[in-house]
Amino acid sequence: MKEQALIxxxxxxxxxxxLPQEAMAKSRLLRTVSEVFEGFGFVPIExxxxxxxEILVKQGSDEIQKELYRFFDHGGRDVALRFDQTVxxxxxxxxxxxxxxxxxxxxAIGNVFRGERAQRGRYREFxxxxxxxxxxxxxxxDAEIIQxxxxxxxxxxxxxxxxxxxxxxxxxGICDYFGVKEQTSDVLRIIDKLDKIGEESVIKELVEELGLSQESARGILGFTSLKQERSSEEFFAKVASYEGLSDxxxxxxxxxRALYAILDTLEMxxxxxKINFSIARGLGYYTGIVYETTLDALPSIGSVCSGGRYDNLTQSFSxxxxxxxxxxxxxxRLLAALEELGLLEGRGTSAQVLVACMEESQLAYSYKVAERLRTLGIKSEVYPEAVKPKRSLAYANSKGHPYVAVIGEDELKQGVVTLKDMQWGDQKPCISIEAAAEILLG
Amino acid sequence: MKEQALIxxxxxxxxxxxLPQEAMAKSRLLRTVSEVFEGFGFVPIExxxxxxxEILVKQGSDEIQKELYRFFDHGGRDVALRFDQTVxxxxxxxxxxxxxxxxxxxxAIGNVFRGERAQRGRYREFxxxxxxxxxxxxxxxDAEIIQxxxxxxxxxxxxxxxxxxxxxxxxxGICDYFGVKEQTSDVLRIIDKLDKIGEESVIKELVEELGLSQESARGILGFTSLKQERSSEEFFAKVASYEGLSDxxxxxxxxxRALYAILDTLEMxxxxxKINFSIARGLGYYTGIVYETTLDALPSIGSVCSGGRYDNLTQSFSxxxxxxxxxxxxxxRLLAALEELGLLEGRGTSAQVLVACMEESQLAYSYKVAERLRTLGIKSEVYPEAVKPKRSLAYANSKGHPYVAVIGEDELKQGVVTLKDMQWGDQKPCISIEAAAEILLG
Structure with missing residues (x-):
């Protein structure tokens, strides 16, 4: 056979x-939040x-269009990979x-594709x-999304x-009041950069790019710096005077206030x-309440969950x-945060115990032990070959099994296992499978 | 604003x-089997x-190459959507x-893409x-995969x-014995069609397409018709005489026999x-034990889980x-089977109960009731507006909520709910949230 060049x-x-550790963490995260969604009556779709x-392009911004993975399929159809799940x-x-x-x-949980310039921490499929x-x-x-x-x-x-x-x-409303109604979306786009570029740069952009007066720019910025520090009652009282400024x-x-009337009834x-008048959200389609979520221990990673109300979702189609x-x-972002907060399990295996035998003749018994442990609710992996304990323990060590059930001649004969605690090193020789299970369920 | 043409x-x-009903069933199926995989120490990757x-094409068959979704990306790279998860x-x-x-x-659970001719029940993304x-x-x-x-x-x-x-x-071995070693893969490809085209057509193809003698064709087919009907011991005894025919x-x-020595130790x-000598599996890369799985109640849908051993997975790369x-x-296929066997829940919602109020002033209380029910482990949805019971009951009926917790003036005042059983129609007026939870938990 001709030798082929390796790729x-x-x-x-x-x-x-x-890799497994990250994929397991991700799948657990998604399983957890799916359970929460279903608890509120949200159902999955695909x-x-x-x-x-044409379905995707119509509603996408110019930037999105440039980043679209778009091509002609076998039937000559103009097709593209989705860039979000909203369109x-x-x-x-x-x-x-x-x-x-x-x-x-x-x-909906799914992958989307954007041909952005590759940079650290940004992926073209996510x-x-x-x-x-x-x-x-x-x-x-709106209240329920917050919940x-x-x-x-x-x-x-x-x-x-x-x-x-x-x-x-x-x-x-505040843009109306300062007479820049027509430029509202540009004003919000610039204000959205507040965290990144700071107050003075935002004012500079508002004045130089959009032609606002210094007074309007500072007035708008003064307003967007208002945020709830203590109770909602106190905040609503503080900003009451602004209400008359525009419809x-x-x-x-x-x-x-109506939102708070619901939220404050709950056990949350x-x-x-908290209300924060600087939250603008870049996306053009929001029309009502918007929100971002930051972790108090890691504010620098930015928002881990954002959204809001939109009025015209289906305008392209209906x-x-x-x-x-x-x-x-x-x-x-949330996975990175959980890792930094030490809330991710770092193991490379799902199994609680590795069952390993030393002689070929004990292999069938290993599978029997693992089967029994699984019946008792314990995730159990069998080392697939008869090997010296040194090798199976090294495997367990590298993958992160907390325990190894070692099978030798005596264990097979007596129908028991020797259970080794990989963290502390101690072992219980020749205990029954049920006794091992009790320790494993610990 | 210019009116845009609708798409x-x-x-x-x-x-x-x-749609939700199908997506829920699929997500439950995948959650169930993932739990099983993890129980055996299999870990997810993405x-x-x-x-x-070039990564995908090298190992794919000609047919796969024709069906590949392949294009040039923004950077002029020759790229393609994966057609399986094995490459x-x-x-x-x-x-x-x-x-x-x-x-x-x-x-690995994921979608793959094949530009096959569209036909009933076959999709280009699955x-x-x-x-x-x-x-x-x-x-x-091998034994573990069967498990x-x-x-x-x-x-x-x-x-x-x-x-x-x-x-x-x-x-x-049987092809060796009949002197058609070089044509083994073609012989197996044709034998794989046995279920579809029948014995006589298979013999015809073996003779006419591959040039086998009638004797060889009938000999091979006679052998592949052997299958285990009762115990493995009986079957191994029956076919023992064939063992000497080739290495x-x-x-x-x-x-x-070694496989059975493990399997027969277990509680399965x-x-x-069962052993069945006609199972060939079409794919070229199998080299050892292969298997297919059919449902006894629905043999016609074909195999719901197939696989086998391969010796040279990474040959293109290493x-x-x-x-x-x-x-x-x-x-x-398995989803279709579960539906036919009546093993799928047919509801369009994940929620056990819909909480619905009649007046705007009761809305916050509805959210409070649902929050409390969730704490007690019950998936609970709130109808987001104050509406007449007729409307909320129709909603629950169409989505499949088994119960509706109706909130009116009395319920709010007393801090209770009226629980309506959507299947039987009876209702428990003004019971405590805890009492409702007990009924909902069944």
Missing amino acids: TPRTLSGFKDR TPHLEYA PLARFISQHRNALGLPFKRY TQCDFDFIGSESIGS VIYASLKALGIERFTISMNNRKILN SLREGMGEM DRACY KERMSGVGASIGVD | TPRTLSGFKDR TPHLEYA PLARFISQHRNALGLPFKRY TQCDFDFIGSESIGS VIYASLKALGIERFTISMNNRKILN SLREGMGEM DRACY KERMSGVGASIGVD
Whole structure:
């Protein structure tokens, strides 16, 4: 047979493999938040990774269009890989509206593709975890999204975090008041950079790029620096005088009070959600309440869960106005945070115990022991060959099994195991499988 | 604003959306089998959907190459969407060999893409669920894959199924004996069609396409018609005389006996696994034990889980020989089977109860009730607006909530709920949340 040249095994730039430790952590995270979503009545849906390009392009920004993985398929169709799950959701809702029934609450966990310039920590394929509540304008659905964020982070073991909330109507209202209504989206885009570039640079951009007066720029910035420090009652009292400045401000503030009327009824820790007038969210489609979530121990990593209300999800596909509210969990960012907070298990195996034998004649018994342990609820792996304990212990050590059940001649004869604790090194010789199980369930 | 033309919402031909009911069933299936895999020490990994085309193409068959979604990316790279998870696994193992350590047991659940001619029940994007045991030639790892299949189907509630096993070495041996060694792979490809086209057509193809004599064709077919009907002991005795026919036959039969020496030690129901000499598996890379799994109640849907041992997984990437054994669960086929067997829950919601109020002033209390029910372990959804019971009951009815907790003036005042059983229609007026929880927990 002709020898073929070997191919260098490698991934594309901007794409990555996940090794077991990371893949397990991710799958646990997604399992945990899915349970939370389902606890609130959100249901999963799936849409294809590949769509007609015109479906995706219409609603995407120019930047997105440049980053789109777009090509012609076998049938000459102009197709593209999805760049988010929101545009496919709009297509999905429009297409299956009658089968679904409104209101409709869905979550979706899936990969999206953006041909961005490759840079550290940014990938061209990454996982999005979205949950949205479609077809209800009730402030209750905004409150519920906040609840879901709260419950998700708590379920992941994160104790201290802040959901910072604002309302686009409030920001629109203050722009109205300062007479820059037409430039609102540009103003918000610049204000959104506050954390990154600082106050003076933001004022400079507002004045030089958008032509605002120094007074307007400082006035708007002064307003967006307002945030709730203590109770909501105190904050609402403090900002009450602004309400009269414009209709939009009044409406936005009214919504925030209605939101609090629900949130403050609940058992949620009030310290975890606060109003912050600087939260703008870059995306153009938000029209109501918006929010970001930062971890108190790691504010520098930015928001791990952001979202808001939008009024016109399906405008490309249908004349019917469809309002919704939703948020997206930053899976990779949250994983990095959990690792930094020491909340990730660092093992390279799912198994609690490795069962290992020394002679071929004991192999079948090893499988029997593992089968019995599994029946007793213990994840159990068998070392597939008869080897010296040195080798199986090294394997367990490298993969992170907390225990090894060693099988030798005596263990087979007596129908028992010798259980070695890999952390402390001590071992219980020749104990029954049930006794081993009790220690393993520990 | 200029009115934009509406786009017809649609998916590409051969691609599909999954609505909540189906997506929930799929996610439950995958959660169940993942738990089983992890119980045996298999760990998840992830590889990108997009790879360098040369990585995928080298190992793929001609047919696969034609079906590949292949294009040039922004950087002019020749890239393609993966068509299976086995080639990416080979690339992954070669690339991360040192970090992983052998033996290595991984599972992978992901979507793959094949531009096949669109036909009923066949999709161009579909989900594969693979589990493989790399770097061990021990028959124990073959036995474990059989155990995992068994445990997965049992965990899904399927009671009666048959894992039909064979060994490529046995099939190679019989081809050797009949002097058609060079044509073994073509012979096996044709024999693999036995179920579809019948015995006479297979003989015709063997004779006419491959030029076998009638005697050889009938001899091979006679051999492949042998299968275990009762105990393995009886079967091994029956076929003992064939062992001397060739070295390969002897080796293959020896492996089957060693496999049974492990399997028969275990608690698995012996009726669920049987030797069947007609099992060939189409794929060229199998070299040892192979298997297929059919459901006794639905034999016509074909195999729901197939696999086998391969000797040269990483040959494109490395000179090191790497043996492995693995199988793949046919997710869509199994979902269809579970539905036909009545083993799928048919609801369109994850929630056990819908909490619904009649007046705006009761909305906050609804959220409080649902929060409390969740704390007690009950998945609870709130109807997001104050509506007449007629409307909320219709919503619960269409989505499949088993219960509705109705909130009115009295319920709010007394801090209770009225619980309506959607199946039987009866209701418990004004009971405490704890009493409602007890009913909901059944």
